[in-house]
Amino acid sequence: MATITYREAVRQAIRTAMKDDERVFMMGEDIGAYGGCFGVSMGLFEEFGPERIRDTPLSESAFVGAGIGAALGGMRPIVEVMTVNFSLLALDQIVNTAASLSHMSGGQFNVPVVIRMTTGAGRQLAAQHSHSFDGWYAHIPGIRVVAPATVEDAFGMLGTALADPDPVLFFEHGALYNSKGELPDDAGPVDIDKAAIRRAGKDLTLITYGGTLPTTLAAAGELAGRGIDAEVIDLRTLRPLDDATFVDSVRRTHRAVIVDEGWRSGSISAEISARITEQAFYELDAPIGRVCSKEVPTPYARHMEQAAIPSAEDVVRAAEAAMRGES
């Protein structure tokens, strides 16, 4: 058992995958000589060389598309898009080629590519570098979207994603890189289909993923002190959504609050709320609450940014409202 950071867990996962399979290689901006914008690929350039740790020019559409093409050509590429904010430049390749090719070609071409992106706000990077589009991408049929929130998932999900025959978008929230966790020495691949219950509870269900899991667990701790026993569910995968796990939980607790760093309108939290209403309407004793980022371009000033993104206090307030049967 080793205590390592989330960042190291991802790095180890990449190293293990590249050692196990010749077809696996990584490309992205400044992942090689520079060691990765967030230091995830530090040391891999020296270990695997420029052919398999390929620095790319600042051409997101080209190198993401090239990753897709290489996957078609028989490789198992990992493409690092420095942050989800820059993935907007490669959206056409992801949606119109990666996600559509299998269905559109009548099943002839599948695209086994993994695209890793840092996501989320909270580090005063201002509007253009603080987006949370994980939920957006979960709108698109044909790709899988996973959001590892723990060290074990950060390590275990990458191997499973690389083995998947279809494109997998792998979101790492920037605020998690320094978080520490236990990783067993024989840790192996983990599933990317199921949500996980991170804290059992009977009064209400808190549903979240990725970077807002710590915030939600903190809120659950505070609620416990106030006599409210909250269950915390970590979605782990945003597409396909494991709605069975959170719907069963709501059947037991009859109340739900969803915590999602995306903007509320048209967000993944809206989709989760709709699925609960569709599948467990008659189990509800309160409107389904949602704690999302305020609908504003994320501001630079720290106090303003903190006011914009979901906080533990917001979650506690929403949970108490739910206990009162209000939204």
Added chain:
Amino acid sequence: MSDSVELLRSMLRVRRFEERCVELYSQTKIRGFLHVYIGEEAVATGVMSVLEPDDAVVATYREHGHGLLKGMTARKVMAEMYGKVTGCSRGRGGSMHLFDKENGFYGGNAIVGGGFPTAIGLALADKMLDRDRVTVCFFGEGAMAEGEWHESMNLAQLWNLPVLFVCENNLYAMGTALSRSESETNLAIKASAYEMPAWTVDGMDVLAVADAARRAVDAIRAGGGPHFLEARTYRFRAHSMFDPELYRDKEEVLKWRERDPIDLLRNALDLDDQTWQQMEDEIAAEVEDAVTFAEESPDEDVADLMLFVYSPDSSAAGRI
């Protein structure tokens, strides 16, 4: 049949197939958008003639000719345009999205410039796996205004990737003349800025195209890195079926028609009428057979709508 006669037959086959598609479209048998290759046949025919069977091709939405020339049967292409399940993409792609894995045809793409990254990715895989294969990426001159072109040309040359860029310069990007969309209209000079060998060739002369393609492909296979080929050609019909062609005048069309690639080669070979007529009859039969096959083919079962959103063996199959 000598190579040249084979080239003539290939061009004629594409020409007659496309003419029949125009007719079927006007009878509402084919729907959606339809972009035909009439007038430009020499480019794809010339390039394809120098490729090996497992070389890869990435094309655009004006792709029926490319698909046929890369080895797809007329039946599979026509059935796809009828939207039938026997089509090469089970009727899901239509005219702009033909695919054929066996023949290494990585599809049409309806996004202008959308195919560049796929092509250089395929070439990257070939390079990393030491595979002796060339990827050919066809595109129109309009695509050179897309960011993907600049990004892909740079990346291909930077990483010395085995890819041949073939620009089918038919002077009009839909309704926009070349001079109104490109600052530098000499496209080969434009491409050479990436330190990539770039040549211009008369796109109406199939032998010239074949010769240029041969030199480029041989160089690429020898590790010479990516090459750029600008083929100057002209589409005799509108951009698509619903285009009143207000942007060009009739005289220009007639002038280019005088250099119809099929007539040029036929006259050069001084082919006897009997061989020509036999070619016509064989092609007419093949086209009609394809139409009948498409007419009688079944539709895809609606129950299969969700099939292949994810790979059938994936744990995500059938889930949202």
Added chain:
Amino acid sequence: MNDTQARELVLTALADVAPEIDTGTFDPDTSLRDGAELDSMDFLAYVSGVSEALALDVPEDDYDRLDTVNSAIAYVVEKASA
């Protein structure tokens, strides 16, 4: 079967059909069908109750004898001892 048992039987059958009747103050000699406003449906249910409690058939001709509490009690005592 003595009077008190018979009274108990008749009043239980009556209460089952018309719970709002206060058997304590209700005049045992007034007609149930007129006084207590038992409609034919209620009266048949009351007769069935008595019949099942006695495990004896009550023919339609005897209905009149059950029309007041007292006459019903007499009828029950008579039938039970026969």
Added chain:
Amino acid sequence: MGMFLMPSLGADMDEGTLLEWMVAPGDEVKKGQVVAVVDTAKSAIDVEVFETGVVAELLIEPGTLVPVGTPLARIEVQGAGKSAPDAASVVEPARVAESVVESAPEPVAEPAPSAPLPHLAPPIRHLMHQFGLKPGDVRGSGPDGQITRKDVLAAAGESGGIAVAAAPVPTIPAPPAPPSRPRVTPRARRLAQQRGIDLNAVQTSGPVTGADVESFTPKAKTPVDRSAAMRKATAALMSRAAREIPHYYVVNTFDITATLEWLREFNAGRKPRDRVLPAVLFLRATVLAAQAVPEMNGTWEDEYVPSAGVDLGVAVATRTGGLVTPRIVAAQDLDLSGLMAHLTDLVKRAKAGRLKGGELQPGSITVSSLADNGPDLLYGVIYPPQVALVGVGGVAPRPFVVDGELAVRTTVTVTVSADHRATDGRTGARFLAALGKALTHPEEL
């Protein structure tokens, strides 16, 4: 003979206007030659012919708007060749062009919605009209683009079988906000319904939750006095009837001495619990009459809607002075004993206030009976939206003419109240006669 049709020049082109003919009858035309100019939503486009031959006849005048697929001209195909324009010899094409001409119909008798379409047999054109489909919407899979029934259904199928016409879309002013309902959670509503708990009785500060319903113990068994609410409901219904329904009445008195005698024998062999009351005879007779005269058995919703079965509403006076009319659904399927058992159960639960939702839905005809020592005659008010009500007066010995002689017979007077919007006196009388016949012929009941 080739038919030159209005071509489809774009995915969303349904029709086109012929602007100009570039050829005249008798002209030679070559495959691919521009023969006309057509105006479309985008602009004028040159249109070419796909066969080599001679123009036989121009069918459409310049300036006419026609749907895609409409024949514009007839072309005599030169030897029905389909090969290159300047080819000498000709090859027999897979389909013979002549067959198309024979199938062109003579001028169509019934009014065609647009110019006659040779490909559209009248039933096909009618079917397309039903689905609001234009020729351009349907892909003909038959020979020569013949549109078949399957094609129309498929095209309609694409729009889910329901014709989705691009009709102008109105903007409706928002209706006034409804009064806010008491705040009860979905779970609370479900539990209350499952446990038969009246939500009004559950008192809490905030919204009523499932937990509140689970922990709710109904107060003492004394029946909740709902007569006030019931009175309000009956008042509303009766005033609606008075407002909307023009009543007319037909009345008759029937000698039921023999029938009651028949009933005595019928009951003699049965235990009290299984005996049948006279009231059931009136129900059964009403059912038979309703089946005989269906115009009386249904509801009025701006027009008369007959009811499939006889859902018999039965007026039941509750002990607390209220009135409720639960219904017996499909009463026609019950014989006398079945009706009696059903009625007994219904009346018992009606009096205890435990009727099911379905039973309180309006029936198709109602019987209101005051037979137990009731008045001779009853003019009843119809229960909207029904169109008839059978009022049964008191059963008692009365003077009655039998074979010309005055005699004392047990009789009953039956009044039929009917809605003059739905039926006329003659129908009401026929219904009353059918009821009377059933009532006086017990063996038929």
